[in-house]
Amino acid sequence: MTVLISGGSKSGKSLxxxxxxxxxxxxxxxxxxxxxxxxxxxxxxxxxxxLAEREGMGFETLECGRDLSAALQxxxxxxxxxxxxxxxxxxxxxxxxxxxxxxxxxAAARCAxxxxxxxxxxxxxxxxxxxxxADAAHYDGSTEVFRRSLARIDRALAAVCDVxxxxxxxxxxxxxxxxxx
Amino acid sequence: xxxxxxxxxxxxxxxxKAAFDLAPEDIFTCNGTQIDFGKRCVRSIEEFTLACVQAGxxxxxxxAAHREQWEDxxxxxxxxxCGVVPLGAENRAWRQETGRxxxxxxxxxxxxxxxxxxxxxxxx
Numbered sequence: 001m002t003v004l005i006s007g008g009s010k011s012g013k014s015l016x017x018x019x020x021x022x023x024x025x026x027x028x029x030x031x032x033x034x035x036x037x038x039x040x041x042x043x044x045x046x047x048x049x050x051l052a053e054r055e056g057m058g059f060e061t062l063e064c065g066r067d068l069s070a071a072l073q074x075x076x077x078x079x080x081x082x083x084x085x086x087x088x089x090x091x092x093x094x095x096x097x098x099x100x101x102x103x104x105x106x107a108a109a110r111c112a113x114x115x116x117x118x119x120x121x122x123x124x125x126x127x128x129x130x131x132x133x134a135d136a137a138h139y140d141g142s143t144e145v146f147r148r149s150l151a152r153i154d155r156a157l158a159a160v161c162d163v164x165x166x167x168x169x170x171x172x173x174x175x176x177x178x179x180x181x
Numbered sequence: 182x183x184x185x186x187x188x189x190x191x192x193x194x195x196x197x198k199a200a201f202d203l204a205p206e207d208i209f210t211c212n213g214t215q216i217d218f219g220k221r222c223v224r225s226i227e228e229f230t231l232a233c234v235q236a237g238x239x240x241x242x243x244x245a246a247h248r249e250q251w252e253d254x255x256x257x258x259x260x261x262x263c264g265v266v267p268l269g270a271e272n273r274a275w276r277q278e279t280g281r282x283x284x285x286x287x288x289x290x291x292x293x294x295x296x297x298x299x300x301x302x303x304x305x
Contacts, residue, residue: 133188135264151190
């Protein structure tokens with residue numbers, strides 16, 4: 001079963017995603033696809049916090065800063081995967097040089113295709129994304145490219161995933177399918 | 182009237198085209214204080230409200246005055262309501278007026294649909 005979870009920040013997406021992945025793994029192999037490339041001490045602290053949260057859950061970590069196919073090469077496809085998040089992955093891919101903020105839109109399109117192929121090829125996957133589409137602002141060019149690219153990934157994943165969930169303050173709206181028991 | 186809301190890039194127009202068999206010539210994209218209600222579908226209503234705020238016009242009054250022209254229309258507006266309070270006064274007024282119009286249109290609509298990741302959520 002494949003599940004897409006999106007919603008606002010701090011809405012309980014990651015906690016639900018961990019819980020669902022464990023449920024889907026049902027005691028079997030589970031992978032955590034780690035997408036953050038740490039840039040500073042704040043990022044490293046966040047990664048340590050996430051690692052501590054997952055301790056004892058039995059996840060094997062697959063480092064995937066940019067190349068999803070490479071990260072998955074040695075993984076068992078019949079396992080349960082937790083990918084958190086598409087947002088971080090796209091950020092790494094779309095802005096290869098964080099200083100210049102130049103966008104690599106070809107890489108972003110490849111990243112979208114790889115995510116869809118990933119959702120289609122593995123037995124169980126829970127994928128976390130972010131909803132950042134509903135504020136009263138007009139953004140500059142590269143920010144709009146980012147939002148549009150992420151939304152394209154969300155829509156493509158929503159079309160292929162079995163279940164689509166929106167999180168809001170720890171509450172969950174199921175937009176497609178049914179939660180695994 | 183069918184009222185469709187949703188965040189940016191969620192697939193609101195794609196949904197409307199498929200659900201109501203719209204051709205490009207059926208769609209009016211707002212970019213000022215005037216709307217061509219001769220088109221079956223009016224989209225980017227948030228750009229109409231922004232133009233109204235800038236021109237000092239009343240967006241709800243405009244819609245109310247043309248009520249019989251959009252009774253059977255498909256109206257699309259972007260959800261701009263879930264961010265932090267905008268720093269600029271114009272953006273605050275924009276959000277305020279768009280929210281007021283959305284509540285009016287929701288009340289008038291026979292059907293209200295929210296689009297999330299390309300998926301339809303029936304609100305009314």
